[in-house]
Amino acid sequence: MIVGHLLRYVFEPGFFGSGPVHVAFAVGTVIAITSAVVGVFTVTRGQSFAGHALGDIATTGGSGAFLIGINQFWGYLAFGMGAAAFMEMIGVQRRRGRDVATGVVLGAALGLAALFLYLGTQQSSTTGASFTILFGSLFAITPSTVPALITSALLALATVVVLARVLLLSSLSPDIAAARGVPVRAVGVAFLMALAVSVALSAMIIGAVLSTALLIGPAATALRVAKGPVRAAATAAGIGVAAVWLGIVLAYDSFYWPPAGRGWPVSFFVVTLVVGGYLVTYLRRGERRQAAPESADAGADTEQACSPA
């Protein structure tokens, strides 16, 4: 009885019967998993910045798509992948290239996005569109795009899984990888494409501007708690899925929160949950450091010493 009440309190009436909620769960889950796994490699390769840049440029693509009247996903995808190819050409991995890219390319991209959104909203007087493109909306996904979203997600995920070992070896040392015959540059391009796709997908559910949160947040948290690569990817996926699911539930519930009758955005909940998760691991780690001020590493070693024996 109490459980029933509690459940009814958590899951507002109509939650499980709602079509948009079904779509949100299905698409949200697949995208959360893909983003998290791609994110683990993004952080490991030190390309979080590239992920963020791709998100900014995807904003331009999404708003351009809105202006010409096609689904914003295609805009995110086309601009993201184009930008990934361009970044590879100018070498955004290098610190210098990075600075130039930040100052010039990203500024220009967001400027264009502003123009496209302005023109687009003037034309069709749907001011909600700007919000959807910048901050996403998991409840506003057109059912007809669902197959494309899920296929793209699975392709990006498969790319990263197939490349997993060479990506790890290249992160350890590009020279060793090259000496062992790994086509390091081609692998880097393939990864950047998978990254662009997952940024575009993430933009669909939490918006182009916030897309990095779902990519980097769960991965960064997982890298604090899981030691090996497989476990880190699985943990990141778990965190991403949990944040998206909880975000959906809370956003649905928030329809009854003040100001009544206007649900809060899903993106807000997802991003807040992701950041909250990161802070929890951050504080826990800090506590342990205080307990053993100088021998955090030595402690880990003695712990390990027992296990293989």
Added chain:
Amino acid sequence: MTADLLRLDGVGVRLGGRQILRDVSFTIPSGQFTGLIGPNGAGKTTLLRVILGLQPVTSGSVLLDGAPRPARDSSIGYVPQKLVIEPDMPLRVRDVVSLGIDGNKFGIRLPSRARRELVSDMLTAVGAHRYASARVGELSGGEQQRVMIAHALISKPRLLLLDEPLANLDISSEQGIVSVLARLARAEGVAVLLSAHDMNPLMPVMDHIVYVAGGRVAVGRTDEVVQPEVLSRLYGQHVDVIRVHGRILVVASAEGAGDAEAGARDASVVG
């Protein structure tokens, strides 16, 4: 007489209009320990990259077993210089060693008992089994070197190249690494080519020396090469070879800036 494993013939490298290496020729027989000695900036790293096929040559040839080395093979193991591994890199020590087996391959691989045992035996052989489950980025420099040696040796290479593996190590880690290398080289019949700016820690184990200075090399047994006449010719200026308490110091005359630096480091080791 064993056949030569590695043969360099008249290798020259020009980089950005500067001649880094000129007319470098030497051979390495299988199973021998060779020191690649010379001051910083002499071209040691470039030479190792040439052997690995990472640096194209402008002249000459590099032959492994009498033929150019095919790409994507595991005949050469490599431990690069100054690896910077972030503590949040999700690789435990045993993951790193496991990547030495097939980190260059695509696709997924399922864990297996045989593989786990192979990795754990290799870690025991280099004395790194105690921290097998620790993140590699959280280890000390000496511990990381052991792990990277295990990573390089697990694919059973015939030649192991190490770029300054003793740099920035304390004396006991230095000795530990040298003795592990010497033992494994003998036991597994692997030829070792190790670069260092200080030859002294290698004296007990080094069969041959390739001394690099100014892009040229002098090659031979250690006592043949480390002579004032040979090294003076190589450096193009007068160089003294001083032996104190079984240690060797190569000391340049006052105006040789780069060489004086190498000499000064050696002198401080003796003190």
